[in-house]
Amino acid sequence: MSLRSFLKYTAVGRITMIPFRLGVLALPYALRQAGAMVRWAFASKEYYNHTYHLTDLNLGYLASYVSVISGHDRRAVEGYIRELSGNQALRRALEERTLASPDRHNCDVEPRYGRRLGWYALIRATRPRVVVETGVDRGLGTAVIAAALHRNAAEGAPGIVYATDIVPECGHLLAEPYKSHCRILLGDSVESLKQFKEPVDVFLHDSDHRPEYEWSEFLAIEPRLHPGSLVLSDNSQQSPKLLEFAEKTGRAFLYFQDAPRDHWWPGDGIGAAFAPGTRALYQNPPPKA
Ligand SMILES: C[S@@+](CC[C@H](N)C(=O)[O-])C[C@H]1O[C@@H](n2cnc3c(N)ncnc32)[C@H](O)[C@@H]1O
Known part of the structure; x- marks a missing residue:
């Protein structure tokens, strides 16, 4: 042998x-x-809600993922991802707000968007009138969404993001011209969603990540959804609740897993419940002159 x-x-x-x-x-x-x-412990100041860049391969997969769930062309989605990565005005505003905040000792100055690049591309591609994000924290995601709405408005498709949080000091990263595309709803998210009256094009859960709380948010917002609404979760790496909600409401479900570059954290991801095979476009672009 x-x-x-x-x-x-x-x-x-x-x-x-x-x-x-x-x-x-x-x-x-x-x-x-x-x-x-060890590198992270000395180089970063963060201790929760970790931010990181995605690997190049993962960024390519993110564009393809956004293209599938939105029904928009992958090349266009890649363009939106590049648009946010190259937005120096937003980057400077975020850096200035971080340096001016008491949180400067526990968060990093460099904005690292990670999967939020996907949120941005989705908002740019689909041009929603109303976005709801639960969980603002410092406001990195809200600022990214508001920056997408700012560009949409400049192209004739205005929208607004309603963002909920229970902590009154949340959202210190939000600055003009992005802030005016955003309204903070202070208080318990489920209570805010129950009182919400407008039809919602895009909903994103990113607050209390206990699965039962995530589910309560989906039930609270369900009466405000229409058949083409896109429902996202920042919790699908650890909870099946959005998959269950997709089944309950006749939507398809797909999950994208972040692959962080140079970070020990295994990464979060984007869960999406969506109407398959349709091109989501909540407002038509204005006719070309
Ligand atoms: C993970 S952070 C949000 C991160 C943010 N979306 C981003 O992109 O960086 C979660 C936030 O949810 C908020 N939160 C926790 N429980 C909540 C509740 N019951 N209602 C509203 N907000 C809540 C926390 O205060 C925290 O700011």
């Missing part, structure tokens, strides 16, 4: 392979992770 066959096909061979499998195949992964953790 050859050594290869002995190692592959015998019980003693299996035991002999354990040190090799552990030391050569598995442990280097743990060491790379440990290295990234």
